[in-house]
Amino acid sequence: MDNYAVRKLKEKIFLSFAWLALLLTAIILVVILGQVVYNGASAINIGFFFERPAPPGEPGGGIGPGIQGTVVLMALASLMGIPLGIIAGIYMAEFSESKLASAIRYFNDVLTEFPSIVIGVFAYTSIVIFMRTFSAIAGAFALAIIMIPIVARTTEESVKLVPASIREAALALGIPRWKTTLRIVLSTARQGTITGIMLSLGRIAGETAPLIVTVGFSFFYFGGFDKPVAALPLYIYTFAISPFESWRSLAWGSALVLVIMVLVVNIVVRTITRQKYR
Amino acid sequence: MVRLMDIGLERLKNMTIDMAKLSENTVSTAIDAYIQSKDVSGEIHKWSEELRILQDEVSELAVEVIARYQPVASDLRFIRSCMEISYGFSRFGRYAYDISQVLGTFGDLSKCDKSLVKKAGEQAKEMIRMSIKSFTGRDAELAKKVRNMDSVVDEIYLQGVENAAKTRQDDFKCSVSALLILRYLERIADHATYIGDSVVYTITGERSPRK
Amino acid sequence: MAYKFEVEQVDAWFGAKQALKQISMKIKENSITAIIGPSGCGKTTLLRCFNRMHELVPDARVSGRLLFDGQNIYDDDVDPVKIRRRMGMVFQRANPFPMMSIFDNVAVGLKMNGVRNKAKLREAVERSLKRAYLWDEVNDALDKSGVSLSGGQQQRLCIARALAVEPEVILMDEPCSALDPTATAKIEQLIMGLKEQYTVVIVTHNMQQAARVSDYTAFLYLGELVEYAETVPLFENPRMELTEQYITGKFG
Numbered sequence: 140m141d142n143y144a145v146r147k148l149k150e151k152i153f154l155s156f157a158w159l160a161l162l163l164t165a166i167i168l169v170v171i172l173g174q175v176v177y178n179g180a181s182a183i184n185i186g187f188f189f190e191r192p193a194p195p196g197e198p199g200g201g202i203g204p205g206i207q208g209t210v211v212l213m214a215l216a217s218l219m220g221i222p223l224g225i226i227a228g229i230y231m232a233e234f235s236e237s238k239l240a241s242a243i244r245y246f247n248d249v250l251t252e253f254p255s256i257v258i259g260v261f262a263y264t265s266i267v268i269f270m271r272t273f274s275a276i277a278g279a280f281a282l283a284i285i286m287i288p289i290v291a292r293t294t295e296e297s298v299k300l301v302p303a304s305i306r307e308a309a310l311a312l313g314i315p316r317w318k319t320t321l322r323i324v325l326s327t328a329r330q331g332t333i334t335g336i337m338l339s340l341g342r343i344a345g346e347t348a349p350l351i352v353t354v355g356f357s358f359f360y361f362g363g364f365d366k367p368v369a370a371l372p373l374y375i376y377t378f379a380i381s382p383f384e385s386w387r388s389l390a391w392g393s394a395l396v397l398v399i400m401v402l403v404v405n406i407v408v409r410t411i412t413r414q415k416y417r
Numbered sequence: 418m419v420r421l422m423d424i425g426l427e428r429l430k431n432m433t434i435d436m437a438k439l440s441e442n443t444v445s446t447a448i449d450a451y452i453q454s455k456d457v458s459g460e461i462h463k464w465s466e467e468l469r470i471l472q473d474e475v476s477e478l479a480v481e482v483i484a485r486y487q488p489v490a491s492d493l494r495f496i497r498s499c500m501e502i503s504y505g506f507s508r509f510g511r512y513a514y515d516i517s518q519v520l521g522t523f524g525d526l527s528k529c530d531k532s533l534v535k536k537a538g539e540q541a542k543e544m545i546r547m548s549i550k551s552f553t554g555r556d557a558e559l560a561k562k563v564r565n566m567d568s569v570v571d572e573i574y575l576q577g578v579e580n581a582a583k584t585r586q587d588d589f590k591c592s593v594s595a596l597l598i599l600r601y602l603e604r605i606a607d608h609a610t611y612i613g614d615s616v617v618y619t620i621t622g623e624r625s626p627r628k
Numbered sequence: 629m630a631y632k633f634e635v636e637q638v639d640a641w642f643g644a645k646q647a648l649k650q651i652s653m654k655i656k657e658n659s660i661t662a663i664i665g666p667s668g669c670g671k672t673t674l675l676r677c678f679n680r681m682h683e684l685v686p687d688a689r690v691s692g693r694l695l696f697d698g699q700n701i702y703d704d705d706v707d708p709v710k711i712r713r714r715m716g717m718v719f720q721r722a723n724p725f726p727m728m729s730i731f732d733n734v735a736v737g738l739k740m741n742g743v744r745n746k747a748k749l750r751e752a753v754e755r756s757l758k759r760a761y762l763w764d765e766v767n768d769a770l771d772k773s774g775v776s777l778s779g780g781q782q783q784r785l786c787i788a789r790a791l792a793v794e795p796e797v798i799l800m801d802e803p804c805s806a807l808d809p810t811a812t813a814k815i816e817q818l819i820m821g822l823k824e825q826y827t828v829v830i831v832t833h834n835m836q837q838a839a840r841v842s843d844y845t846a847f848l849y850l851g852e853l854v855e856y857a858e859t860v861p862l863f864e865n866p867r868m869e870l871t872e873q874y875i876t877g878k879f880g
Contacts, residue, residue: 302723304723305726307681307684307717308717308723308789309740310712311715311716312713312789312790312793313710313713313793315709318740323736326727327727422877487836489863489875489876490865490875490876491872491876493863493864494865621865622864622865
């Protein structure tokens, strides 16, 4: 009886700690979100989405080029990074015993841990210097490199979770192995793969360091893949530390827009590719 | 490894052996009583009823074992044979009763020539003994021998028929009663043969054509 | 009577471990052949040799000849994918594709092999589901998930999926081992109907099932074919002492 009381007490204490931890996490999230919404909302009006930033000190202006640039960069990075990541992930899962797969897995893990500025500098030395200009393509390249290991790892994990029986069923139907992998196995692993893609998109949406050394800074709308391009993280970074009240307000607005963009992409992608059955 | 089914099979075997002993005794008693002109029909009737009931019990147990354990191979053959063999034993009882009835129906037969019946009776008793021994000993060779002995009884029976055809008026009672008993003995011998066949089937899985 | 399969001295290995030893047997067209034997005797391996699924396991290999309609499917110039297309396989656990509707589960084999015609697909799906005795239960829910069905229905869905590609042979690997008696009875009834059009080979650990559905039974023990005969004689009067002991449950 005594033992039981002690055990019950222990359980209560432990549960309280768990609740406390949950509460702390939630509070931090709410505070950040609240601050962004509170400060950002006041900066936002219709023009804010379309206008270019006003010159320093002048009131008003918007972040149109930044929004457009971020969309372009994320799309371009996705185009490069997602297919490569998925293919690498599939290879690691399907040929997990092979030496090449372990090598890829190892480098992939290293790449995940890489500081993003280093990746930025790599893009700078290999593309910016070569092209002699900051460019959207260089930025997207750097972001793609950041995406690949995340997409690859989550794809590998979710493809590995597909039961062998599904694969055998497809092969026994006389479906060639490559089709089995791409059309049946990957489709079964869709949910996990998409989670990985979302994770990587969330990650690159806010990446600032690699962009500083690759896309330059621009007040202008998109003018070509080989030209510098605006990006929200750079707007936040530049405006937030500026001495001008109007720019700092733009920074808060940009932060809010970025958060909403990530959320919207998340919801849209999940809706489109939603698992039809469960 | 002892299987659950083995308990049922063991009981089946014991019941069939009980029937074997009882039926053998019933047939010998009936034959001996005829030869010694003793009336034993009451006793024989009781035994043959007992055999009939035992046969029902064997059938029921056999069906139970089949329903419960879905026997195959030698188990299945053994069960089928037990059903067939127990039927044979119950027929022994029935024919023994018929033999014992003859005395009651025809009255005094002490003056008759019983040598043919005696000969056929000995042969039939031997066949019963051998068929039972082959069953308890799982002896296919012995069981096959029973089949070869059947023709002896058949011949004696045919001789009895010929005798009856040629019989004189005053011997009528003797020859008809003897012929009846020979007829029953011929049937008993046939069933003994079938029992031997069932034993062969249990052991080898081969079925002999019925005569 | 034509032989669908002629197995000639087939050996199969997993790495260094030999799973099948010198198997030779002939399987008649439009018959149901059951393969029985204790766990690990190689019965599933033998089944997977018929449609070249065995070699999918790393380090697994096969030697000997296995004639399918007279053609050795282990010849160098034979494409295993083409062989598998001519044989349907049903597995121990029902494995419908979880992300697909009932319709797509049945149609997938045809779709992946290039059939695009909607009417043709519909027709094939309906025919296959009917043949698998599932049509009446699902015809108003073809767009529902395959995994929303009961275990027995899922297995019949998998049979329909295998039938849809118009195979000549149906290979079944303990198709009822995860099902209750009612679902099992339905599948067995279905198997009996299949032999009119197909040659069926079924692996089962349930001897009564083999006795119920098959025309021929093969008993495998430790990778060797101990006895192969017509089903009723094999169960009534097996020739080999080992078979006798196994089917009467005296070992195993």
